[in-house]
Amino acid sequence: MILAKNQAGLKNLYKLVSYSHLEYFYRRPRIPRKLLEEHREGLILGAACEQGEVYQACLNRDPRVREIASFYDYLEIQPLGNNEFLIGTSRVSNAEDLKNINRLICSLGKELEIPVVATCDVHFLRPEDAVYRTILLRGQGFEDAERQAPLYFRTTEEMLSEFDYLGEELAYEVVVTNSNLIAEQIEEIIPIPQGLHPPKIPNAEENLEKLCYETARQLYGDPLPQLVEQRLQKELKAIIGNGYAGLYWTARQLVQKSNSDGYMVGSRGSVGSSFAACMSGITEVNPLPPHYLCLDCHYHEFFTSGEVGAGIDLPRKNCPECGKPLHRDGFDIPFEVFLGFDGDKVPDIDLNFSGEYQATIQKYTEELFGEEYVFRAGTVGTLADKTAFGFVKNYLDETNQVKRKAEINRMVKKLVGVKRTTGQHPGGMIVVPKDMEIFDFTPIQYPANDPKSGVVTTHFEFSYIHDSLVKLDNLGHKGPTMMRMFEEFSGVKVTDIPMDDPDTMAIFRGLESLGVTEEQIGTPIGTLGVPEFGTGFTRQVLEDILPTTFADLVAIMGLTHGTDVWLNNAQNLIRDKVTDFKNVIACRDDIMVYLMHKGVSASDAFRIMEQVRKGRGLTDEDIKLMKQFDVPDWYIESCFKIKYMFPKAHAVAYAFTAYRAAYFKVHHPAAFYATFLSVEIDHVNADTIVQGEQYIRSEIAAIDGRGNDATAKDAEVATVLRTVLEAMARGIEFLPVDLYKSDATRVIPVDENKLLLPLVSLDGVGMNAAASIAEAREDGEFLSIEDLRQRAKVSRTVIDALTNHRCLEGMSETNQLSLFG
Template sequence: AMEVVITNTNKIADMIEKISPVRPDKCPPVIEDSDKTLREICYNKAHSMYGPNLPKQVEQRLEHELHSIITNGFAVMYIIAQKLVWKSNEDGYLVGSRGSVGSSFVATMAGITEVNPLAAHYYCTNCFYSDFESEEVRKYAGSSGCDMPDKNCPVCGQPLSKDGHDIPFETFLGFNGDKEPDIDLNFSGEYQSKAHDYTEVIFGEGHTFRAGTIGTLADKTAYGYVLKYNEERGTHKRRAEIDRIASGCVGVRRTTGQHPGGIIVLPHGEKIYSFTPVQRPANDMTTKTITTHFDYHSIDHNLLKLDILGHDDPTMIRMLEDLTGVDAKTIRLDEQKVLSLFDNLSALGIRPEDIGGCDLGCLGIPEFGTDFVMQMLRDTKPKTFSDLVRISGLSHGTDVWLNNAQTLIAEGKCTLSTAICTRDDIMTYLINEGVDSGHSFKIMESVRKGKGLTQEMEEEMLANNIPEWYIWSCKRIKYMFPKAHAAAYVMMAFRIAYFKVYYPLAYYAAYFSIRASAFNYELMCLGRERLEYYMADYKRRSNELTKKEQDVLKDMRVVQEMYARGFDFMPIDIYKAKAHHFQIVGDNKLMPSLSTIDGLGDKAADAVVEAVAEGPFLSRDDFRSRCKVSSTVVDLMADLGLLGDLPISNQISLMDFLK
């Protein structure tokens, strides 16, 4: 028995070579001379900003990063991101960065992100004077350069540019520059599919695949399957046995799908089948999309995954630029009227009682328009762009604000500028207080992942006189936002807020077209009194509102603000209205889109626009048949006066015909 069961089986096992069901090696795509190209692009940009003789802070950071990126083989990832972003910008769409890529100065110089992670500084684009070290500049350590006072160049007299957000590179690539970089980019939702297509242009047909996802069986579904199985067979099992069988089904693949923005890149010379089978998502053979069959997490150690995500902010900024002719990149990030929105209503020229008691002007501003964040704004009273970045970090973290920074600020133990708001704050603060750089990085990584502090970490912090409240705060944190992500999002939000102050009709047109998720013509566009009647009803039923009604109320609040500022809606003209976008009509009116009519979906709105192009409608029946909309929608439109004097049908009397 010993020989059969143990000796022989081990002997056979020793004869079999080790195999892996998936390839163990990393196979990134190759772009010829990507390291040289990256170096060239970065230095060209740096010289165009800082002059032929680069300041030591710029050159040292650039060299340190390029060395880490190139020696670890990451240059190709930067070049791919650079190609995608430049192409999007060329086609008229800004690209937002997310995650910690804004911590990389190379990414800034390559045009991948707008966030400049250097310390706050002045520089002159005329004579290339720069100031990184004066006493005045040093006061803004840890803050954004745009918060510094305006200043003229002491050499040539030209106004100086202000830049820098003071973000360490280590947040992105680790302390040794060997952490796997993850470049996540927010493209306009309208442009996302074009960006996906462009990856195929870069790498060639058949070398890019949508990242697949696997949907697994959940607890309740598995339990239902087991009950149904027994019911169909007329068998009865005890509860414990049903639970046992159901638990064996949980996690089993149920369906396949696709990642919303993930693209897997296959290098030339390789076959996709040596890494994963491929398929059409959910086995839909009519779609052109081909995804990896294995979940992308199973193969991300082999193949490069690009995150090309769709986002509303770039779409909204493109629409605002088109409506106003203003280049969003030229908007100053220290504009005082815009900053006042986060503290009061003065810039909008209205009072809290005009908009249901809301005392802030940031309704409808991305990242800052929710009740939760508005309460944070009231508690912290931000005065600068840096304050907004810190608030964004606090609002996106888990257990960073509630029962943590909020309590500490209320007790006077810290202020908004000294509280832990983003993951980078921990490392930079600890290094400044004398904690070893490598240890500071490890403490930051442990805290931001929610692992708290080990005994040794706590002892080292105490040995360096780190306050007790700071250690208490670190222990409570479950997840922390990177500062680069917060800065990139606030830059986008600030630009949109600028249009809200200076180009209100364009702002409301863009907001209602792109961000409003439940806009309803009947409830919102027939006058302020009617709107406020429905708002009062919704607020009275606030505890029992459905998800859709909550979204409607959110949009109502922005409409109420628009009315309060003296603007109004023009009734929809079916011959002039657009399918999905609001239009500015006259000096102070907006014409809503067709899709705001209840029951008229996106496809039906498109069908109306197509039918209008074919000629006028003869009757309501003609409208219904050509636009393929239901009679209920036609009746609603008629009740709202949107079909004018169209007769009910085309039929006319013999006498009318003879006339």
């Protein structure tokens, strides 16, 4: 047993936990004695339970028992029930033998002047909770799970009773006096340092402020419009004043690196609520109210009363001062959504990088801060409801017990949340300042204790250290990958496309722009393959709403990513004609903006928004306040139904990606379908596609026929097949896999009407095999199937897949030549 008695001891404890997981793990974490001695400062060492070496030495009459015991700061004895399982072994005949071992430990303590403490070895709180440990052990395959020692948390009276055979005076000493003696040695310890400890970036404050103002003045002119000046000043004061400038500057560096390497970056969460983030190049989402802006003479016109949902939707207009076409921007998103009302909330700057570029940006992060100061954010996998239910059901079945449903549910709830394994956040990277160590905050380990992962994570789940260390969310996402492929396949820059193209907007409510019919593709909406808008659920929402503006797309992203925001809420309000789509609550920010336009103070509007977005409803005082400002009853009722709300900034970022994809779908179909199928390549089967339209329809029908038994993968495959049907209906031809011409992993546009399927799209050809074939063919044609197998180092399964797809027609089996023709 290791106790930390002060902060130095806590740091040593974190080091020991780390080394035991990283360097000495074998089936379980282990700490060599030498390592323990090296890091003993600030620690109190207890002799532990019957598995400890002191108890074992007493049990086995080891003559070195005094030497062994002298290593510890206190010795332990435990209730007889804890070690009752030893009775009947060669050394323990009955309960009296167990008492004698405890008496011997007490004598050792007195002789060596080491306090002896009575401990419980607690594994559960109450005696009746033993069943849950039994269920957990059974679920993990332990055959002796039923042999449960009474390892519950005993009261002082119970402990005194357990050790009454020692006599009243000694029992009181080990149960009460010595327990307090140890406790009094322990100082007040803070497990995780309070306050944020960001990495120190030289001149970050000055650089950020300078860049933001330079960019703003280039766009809006000098002097800045009052609205722009006030917003930027307010944000920078909060960002710099609370020590977040380094985080902003780091995020900018990461985005700049990705952009310079040809990959766009999408923003997640609420970072797009920050005008400073927009001006520093972190996000393209402009949170100012919708406005016109002349990029030439800086004329500007803001719409601050909520009459316009998104600047992009403003009608085209020329500058009244210089005649140049006006730029249109702004989404009216409050900064408070990102950093809180007082600007002191620890910011989460979550960024979507291309999945194929994620490893590069993570490596760059390590280069920026130093590899020894960057760690992956750890996660803790816990027992989920479904697994817990299985554990309980199996236990009841195996023990022939019948329980009512309510009792079963109660037992399941007791097990849900128990730690099961560890892992890593998909993109979270923790940065430690250079004047501190990771051990000041948390131990570290391999995810799931797998050293082959090549990744070191925080031992604590990041949510526990969120307010103490900076986390950079460098997430991998399909969106930026698609944008790069669109440009590569079409030659058109994504940022150059018009954001008000009527034919593009039309596919969010119909099929006319695509030139296909519902009978051909099985849906009346044209968004198959469009990120975030291609699912059956979202297409149904599009049918209900029939959007006409970019602001509508933003709202739909909010409605479909929230919980109880659309279903049984906004959907009913629209269908029952209580209100129209433009007025329903879609994103969390809508609440604050709407209430402020109604006249509610910013602080009250923010507070109400925060309550509603977290599913906490409204107080009586909130309702009274809202009615005072003529907020309608349906709006108040809608607030009560909401469980979770999506941030508008994230919705805008998703809408940007979706609209751009839709543009390429309408105007550059070959580039679109090649891109979509490339990023969904795990669900693309070349053998199915080349068999033609009727076969594809039969495959879709088979998946649909499975109903609720269809898996998530089935749903993905069906979406891919429907998109392939749509491409065929638009005149796109799919060419079979070609051993020499096909790319390893990407669908390639051969011309405007033909797509060549990749090697990996063959069932049985994995990523590694496809890459190996592509590399081997660089050295010339394959002489035979034997030559292909040897040079590409592929299995017979791969050869069979290529053969079945007719990729090897005309190729001989071996390299041997016949002498007789």
